[in-house]
Amino acid sequence: MTARRIDGKAAAAELRARVGGLAAFFRASTGRPAALATVLVGEDPASEVYIRSKRSGCSEAGMESLHHALPAETSEADLLALVASLNADPAVDGILVQLPLPPHMDAARVIAAIDPDKDVDGFHVVNAGRLAVGDPAALVPCTPLGCLHLLKAELGDLSGKHAVVIGRSNIVGKPMAMLLLAESCTVTIAHSRTHDLPALAREADILVAAVGRPEMVRGDWVKPGATVIDVGINRVAGTEPGKTRLVGDVAFAEAAEVAAAITPVPGGVGPMTIAMLLRNTLVAAHRRAGMAAPE
Ligand code: NDP
Numbered sequence: 001m002t003a004r005r006i007d008g009k010a011a012a013a014e015l016r017a018r019v020g021g022l023a024a025f026f027r028a029s030t031g032r033p034a035a036l037a038t039v040l041v042g043e044d045p046a047s048e049v050y051i052r053s054k055r056s057g058c059s060e061a062g063m064e065s066l067h068h069a070l071p072a073e074t075s076e077a078d079l080l081a082l083v084a085s086l087n088a089d090p091a092v093d094g095i096l097v098q099l100p101l102p103p104h105m106d107a108a109r110v111i112a113a114i115d116p117d118k119d120v121d122g123f124h125v126v127n128a129g130r131l132a133v134g135d136p137a138a139l140v141p142c143t144p145l146g147c148l149h150l151l152k153a154e155l156g157d158l159s160g161k162h163a164v165v166i167g168r169s170n171i172v173g174k175p176m177a178m179l180l181l182a183e184s185c186t187v188t189i190a191h192s193r194t195h196d197l198p199a200l201a202r203e204a205d206i207l208v209a210a211v212g213r214p215e216m217v218r219g220d221w222v223k224p225g226a227t228v229i230d231v232g233i234n235r236v237a238g239t240e241p242g243k244t245r246l247v248g249d250v251a252f253a254e255a256a257e258v259a260a261a262i263t264p265v266p267g268g269v270g271p272m273t274i275a276m277l278l279r280n281t282l283v284a285a286h287r288r289a290g291m292a293a294p295e
Pocket of ligand 1: 143166167168169170171172173190191192193194197210211212213231232233234269270273
């Protein structure tokens with residue numbers, strides 16, 4: 001391996017410590033903690049794990065975590081009523097409705113019901129629009145925000161670099177592309193219909209893979225000296241029977257022979273996502289309290 005391994009765990013720990021300090025300052029200034037309300041509908045085991053980590057991250061950072069667990073058969077109208085009450089609650093700064101929702105619910109309608117200024121996941125169309133037009137009031141989706149944080153820590157000024165983002169989802173690929181554009185990168189967005197993706201990827205100074213296909217990006221897709229950000233989290237069969245392991249969208253060992261720096265999976269982008277959720281909650285709390293939001 002020649003590439004530098006970008007340590008997302010360490011970067012996330014640093015960010016969480018900083019958020020903790022700022023959360024204490026917020027509490028001292030306003031007399032109340034910054035608070036995140038999480039909503040989980042049903043009992044999806046993966047969602048339960050995510051919610052537990054988000055809640056414990058909040059508590060560790062000195063923020064309040066208010067949780068609402070609803071049965072899977074909850075009607076969409078009841079969920080929308082809960083969202084409305086959280087929107088109206090002055091003690092709630094951030095609202096996170098864990099996805100996916102049960103099939104009888106329309107996730108887009110539920111997200112659209114969240115107050116954009118409490119939308120700490122950054123999924124509301126108003127926040128997507130704010131990000132697209134460069135409005136600093138945008139709350140930006142946590143995973144791409146975490147990727148950008150790692151890239152800036154690694155490379156400093158990103159201006160003029162050619163960034164290729166593989167994936168165009170609303171939660172990762174598109175906001176990632178917008179953030180890189182705002183940093184004055186030349187951005188190419190690739191997807192399942194892109195022709196000759198390996199050749200395109202080889203042009204990238206910054207290569208972001210957010211696809212959901214285990215180890216799709218091979219070593220010979222990477223330009224020598226590129227910085228590679230692997231967003232993918234894929235569970236595949238392990239070497240021992242019955243065991244599984246996590247891999248990214250990038251064939252790590254191969255890519256690390258060519259890249260200058262690369263995020264591992266696990267331990268790269270993943271830990272940054274919750275750290276950015278805590279940061280977004282704190283930013284929302286500051287804005288709601290009329291205070292200057294921290295960087
Ligand atoms: P989606 O399934 O919503 O989007 C995947 C994107 O990849 C689509 O735009 C799709 O193109 C594109 N794609 C699929 N196959 C190919 C292909 N063969 N060649 C080129 N492009 C392709 O996924 P998400 O954006 O939600 O997530 C992407 C990955 O990131 C997943 O592994 C997910 O688990 C992970 N993830 C990790 C997070 C973290 O915290 N680290 C958070 C969120 C996601 P098209 O639009 O044409 O179909």
